[in-house]
Amino acid sequence: MSPQSAPLAVTAGEPSGIGIDVTLAAFTRRQKLALPPFxxxxxxxxxxxxxERLGVPLASEAIERPEQTAGVWQNGALPIMPLINRQIETPGRLDPANAAATIEAIDRAIAFAVAGDAGAVVTNPIDKKALYDAGxxxxxxxxYLADRCASLFGQPYTPVMLLAGPELSCVPVTIHIPIARVPERLTQxxxxxxxxxxxxxxxxxLGYARPRLAVSGLNPHAGERGAIGSEDEDIIAPAVAKLALxxxxxxGPLPADTMFHPEARARYDVAIxxxxxxxxxxxxxxxxxxxVNVTLGLPIVRTSPDHGTAADIAGTGRARPDSFIAALRMAARMAGAQTITAAHAPTARA
Structure with a gap:
């Protein structure tokens, strides 16, 4: 199945959160919004x-293979691929019993994308504390996605988080580490x-001919030529110079406090x-x-809403599906361009 015709694989995410809420909300609007099949x-x-809790009339059908999605979708039902592990509907309340299924869904979605049976993976939010408690x-x-892809392809990947929005797209060089550790982890x-x-x-x-990147400084005012920290002059500036060559x-490096107003944003495509x-x-x-949260640098396409589990409003009907809908559209756009690029396509191990 080609990436363009393959359905999107959506993971349920943390059952105590709004992942299912936004998925159902998007599905009910699929025709009006011309959403890609998932x-x-x-x-x-x-x-x-x-x-039932949300009062959403739902027709669904269990499927065994991704290619069954199209027929079920055309019949107006939500295709659901059952998991081996069970999930319990617990809005607003974490249950450790759900952790195994949450991870299973991610693993299977990755495998389908690697095999080409899914055009892309769209992940609903997870609760890291719940998963940490389960090991x-x-x-x-x-x-986790990068580690799984490394295992499947037999080589390491460097995942890059892109927050892509209608007015601003940003990439953090360091991601989930304490702020105190950023300077020591930041290298040219x-x-x-x-x-x-x-x-x-x-x-x-994403079809850019020549993307324009604006690289921020680390310190206030990009270090004031070394007066407020040396990282901007010693690490960031040499990296920018080499990339320009x-x-x-x-x-860059540009002062972060003046990078995000409208006039500044018009001069670049992505802020690093x-x-x-x-x-x-x-x-x-x-x-x-x-x-939309997009993971770059992997051999598969993965997108996600940019919000968390929002457990406090799960099951209330107050969750807005806009970011999830944007994640679906972004995934379909990227999958349609090219799911596995030449730069990302080593031979998978048997």
Whole structure:
């Protein structure tokens, strides 16, 4: 099955959160919004219980293979691929018993994408604490996806988190680490690698001819030429200079406090930021309900809503599906361009 015709694989996410809520809301609007076909990896009983709680009329059908999605979709039913592990419908309340199914859904979605049976993976939010309690060893979704792909393809991958929104797209160079550890983890090689991955995927998967990257400084005012920290002069500036010599359209380091107003944003396509909140705060502030979390640097396409589990409103009908809908559309767009690029396509191990 080609990436263009393959359905999207959607994971149920943490059952105590709004993953199922937004999935159901999107499914009910599929015709009006012309959404791409997707199948859900989850527990049919759990999904039915959440639909009943929300008062959402739901026709669903269990499938065994992704290629069955098209027929079920055309018949107006939600295709659900049952999991081996059960999920319990517990809005607002974590249950450790759900952890195995949450991880199983991610693993199976990745396998379908690698095999070409799913055009892309769209993941609903997980609760890291719930998974940590069950033995999960990764900082988050992004790192876990990279590890699984490395196991399947026999080579390491450097995952890059892109927050793509209608007004701003940002990439954090360091992701899920304490702020105190950012300076020690920030290296010239890491910045260069991140920018190259962003450039490659924007060209091959999002259709940019020559992406413009704006690289932020780490310290206030980009260090004031070394007066407020040396990292900007010693690490970031040399990385930008080297990338520019390679022909990349890149500038920096720029003061982060003047990078995100409208006039500044018009001068670049993606802001490369030095740490998690430096990127995510402006992205979510400008378009919280429309921004999509995209993982670059992997041999598969993966997108996700940019919000968390929002367990406090799970099952209430208050969850907005806008970011999930945007994640579906972004996944379909990227899958239609090219799911596995030449740069990302080693021979998979048997």
């Amino acid at each position: 199948f859900l990896l989850g527990d049919p009983d759990m999904v039915a219980a959440r639909a 999960f060893q990764h900082p988050g979704h992004t790192e 090689v890491l910045i260069e690698t991140t920018c190259r991955i962003v450039h490659e995927d924007l060209v091959s998967r 390679e022909g990349m359209a890149v500038v 930021c030095m740490y998690h909140d430096q990127a995510l705060i402006p992205a979510k502030t400008l378009a919280f309900d429309e921004t």
